[in-house]
Amino acid sequence: MKYIYFILCICTIISCLKKESKKVITKSSNSLYEKAFDYKDSGKTDSAFLYFYKAKDIFVQQKDSFGIGKCFTNLAIIQETKGDYFGSQETGISALKYFNETDSLQRNYLSINYNALSLVSSKLKNYIQAKQFYEKAIAFADDENNKIIYENNLAINYKEQKQYQHAISILENLLKKNQTDSVIYVKSRIIDNLAFTKWLQNNKYNPIPKLREALNIRFRENDFWGENASYAHFSDYYKKVSPDSALFYARKMYNTAKKIKSADDQAEALQKLITLDPQNYTSHFIRYQFLNDSIQTARNKAKNQFALIRYETEKNKADFLKAKAQSAERQNKIIIRNIALIAAFITIVGFYIYLQKRQKRLQQEKLLEVKNTELKYSKKVHDRVANRIYQIISFIENTLHPDKNSILFALENVYETSRDISYENPDVNEKQNYREQLFNMLDSYSSQDVVKVLIVGNKEEIWQNTNLLQKTEVYLVLQELMTNMKKHSNASIVSIRFQRDDTAINIAYTDNGVGIKDFSPKNGMKNMENRINAINGRIIFDTQTNNLLKINISIPV
Secondary structure: OHHHHHHHHHHHHHHHHHHHHOOOOOOOOOHHHHHHHHHHHOOOHHHHHHHHHHHHHHHHHOOOHHHHHHHHHHHHHHHHHOOOHHHHHHHHHHHHOOOOOOOHHHHHHHHHHHHHHHHHHHHOOOHHHHHHHHHHHHHHOOOHHHHHHHHHHHHHHHHHOOOHHHHHHHHHHHHHOOOOHHHHHHHHHHHHHHHHHHHHHOOOOOOHHHHHHHHHHHHHHOOHHHHHHHHHHHHHHHHHHOHHHHHHHHHHHHHHHHHOOOHHHHHHHHHHHHHHOHHHHHHHHHHHHHHHHHHHHHHHHHHHHHHHHHHHHHHHHHHHHHHHOOOHHHHHHHHHHHHHHHHHHHHHHHHHHHHHHHHHHOOHHHHHHHHHHHHHHHHHHHHHHHHHHHHHHHHHHHOOOOOHHHHHHHHHHHHHHHHHHOOOOOOOOOOOOHHHHHHHHHHOOOOOOOOEEEEEOOOHHHHOOOOHHHHHHHHHHHHHHHHHHHHHHOOOEEEEEEEEOOOEEEEEEEEOOOHHHHOOOHHHHHHHHHHHHHOOOEEEEOOOOOOOEEEEEEEEO
């Protein structure tokens, strides 16, 4: 009777799966996008980055290309302001394919994205690429004020390449245009840049009157960022003409940079003070060194934080891809798979009943011995043969044109392993590189379209001073985890991180499958615990998180 009950449970599960597969994603407003702007406007850029990333996934589900492009653009701008230049460049380029160049509203956002790419390229000293991006930003800009800003930036880019005449021509043309009061701060920027560039082209030119005109405008507009730029230009001009004046403006620049909390401008001002104020060289240098280290630390922290946010939100993208794949063909495959599971379950139950009857016929004094022997060898067959066969199946499924010789070699290896069981030979070949053996096993479960396996920290030094027993048990436990993931979890992303400290090797396994609450292979878990305990290690299963399986393993060294 209890077996009939199990079968009914399986049928109920299949019915639920069929109903679940019929759900569709409905289009709704994206409140996460609005919330991201609230965080951005309040200066909480880290939270803004997180919500723009989440909003992007919502737009993906809604098939809103423009929304995706806007999110990528804002992400790129945040990364640029935090100093993650390469990350910003990658994100900004990703945004381009989502914009429609013929849509006027999208053209404006496209120009903003190109301007962000230009700024990043300039900071990476790639001025030729920056010039190309600025020209595209100008071409797509429908707003006249934005176009003036982009043309001014292009002139500065020419100045950095020492193509002064090109820069001067652009700036002089900008001054000839009619400008309203709404862009008066841009006028001061153009006047300041034009005077300074003319002086760079001809050191006999006197830029002071125009520099002062620009500075006075900035005073009236309370443009502290503009004042900071003016002081930098004054200091550079007076460096050879009047060192005292150059020192005076360098100090003004440093104080203004602190007021606007610009670490990069503070560092530039300190560089000027180091040269212009030799009496206080040591104190200026110490402050510069400390500030420069702080800037680098902050930028590295931002890069790591953005990478972590991207990883944590990738599961949303996987959920969307899974929902999109629900079609008639998918339904048929699910039904066939579930029928196969029922058949396998009935077969296992029937085989189990047969074994029970057979065991009852055995002599009582042989029962314990038979049971122990069965458990011993079934464990070895499961770990060393079944998992390897499943690994070969996964390789064939994930390879477009599998090599026949490679398959034959793998099957021969399984045959040798099964034969070696009777001789108690270990699963790990001590003569081969263990790191490569472990990597090849884990990577064999990865596929481009179904499962992405991320392996971090699996280095030679991790496994130094570990014995064959430890390596073998770790290999078999990870193989068990990967096989269970492939069979049962429906995961699309798997992360395995290896770290070592003075006392232990720590392994962190994470996947975004159904989680341990929905699927809990008790025998497999007990098997893994026994193996880790046998080498005095520790294994912890996260039982609190749905749709995210986390397992931590620690092995003493």
